[in-house]
Amino acid sequence: GQQVMQIPQYQHVQEGEDFTTxxxxxxTLSNIQWYKQRPGGHPVFLIxxxxxxxVKKQKRLTFQxxxxxxxxxxxxxxxxxxxxxxxxxxxxxxxxxxxxLTFGTGTRLTIIP
Amino acid sequence: xxxxxxxxxxxxTQMGQEVxxxxxxxxxxxYFYWYRQIxxxxxxxxxxxxxxxxxxKSEIFDDQFSVERPDGSxxxxxxxxxxLEDSAMYFCASGVRYSNQPQHFGDGTRLSIL
Numbered sequence: 001g002q003q004v005m006q007i008p009q010y011q012h013v014q015e016g017e018d019f020t021t022x023x024x025x026x027x028t029l030s031n032i033q034w035y036k037q038r039p040g041g042h043p044v045f046l047i048x049x050x051x052x053x054x055v056k057k058q059k060r061l062t063f064q065x066x067x068x069x070x071x072x073x074x075x076x077x078x079x080x081x082x083x084x085x086x087x088x089x090x091x092x093x094x095x096x097x098x099x100x101l102t103f104g105t106g107t108r109l110t111i112i113p
Numbered sequence: 114x115x116x117x118x119x120x121x122x123x124x125x126t127q128m129g130q131e132v133x134x135x136x137x138x139x140x141x142x143x144y145f146y147w148y149r150q151i152x153x154x155x156x157x158x159x160x161x162x163x164x165x166x167x168x169x170k171s172e173i174f175d176d177q178f179s180v181e182r183p184d185g186s187x188x189x190x191x192x193x194x195x196x197l198e199d200s201a202m203y204f205c206a207s208g209v210r211y212s213n214q215p216q217h218f219g220d221g222t223r224l225s226i227l
Contacts, residue, residue, distance in 0.1 A: 001172075033215060035156075042204055043156060045215035088156060099144075099169045101216065103156040 002027045002093050006104040014112050019076040021107035023089035030094040032065055032072045033101070038085040043103075046074075069094070081111050115139040117219035119205050125225045126195055134190045134222045136205030145188045146206040146216060147180065149173070156204065162188065192224075200226045 049065035
């Protein structure tokens, strides 16, 4: 079945440093979504990427979808303590009619003040 | 902003007992989902539901699981005979359409099986 892996599993950064998490799918995706889960919280939708090579920005966050639509990345510039949490990518297989959203293994970000 | 609400927030049940987890999706949403997250692990898809029937389910969603939309607002997940390994956080989510749309998650129900 489809597998979605993320690296790194954990990332500890000093406040102000940059952070990147990488997401890789075993199958081609129709689209990819990114979610953030704060400790003890629920996943919160951040963004969706649909087109091959697409890049989207949200303030300090930059999201990229690979040309082959099998990988994606999230980059945070100048991290802040509010960025703490686990970042999950979630992708849909490109097979028509497949609704299942497969979440990645997640990257837990902790910030050292 | 509309929210997905889940009850109870924490459910403690003896192994072998039936449990029903309840969700009220966002009112104009048409697609409903259940996910589970074992502590410290990733979010796993269980089932999607549309037009009063299951549209897709994972291998986790075996005969012990069932979903129902008993009225116009609630969406329930039933586990018929709970096992220790069913202990997890269960999230309900809803969406306007399944394709290319975000899913809105509830706060979850923490299920503890003793």
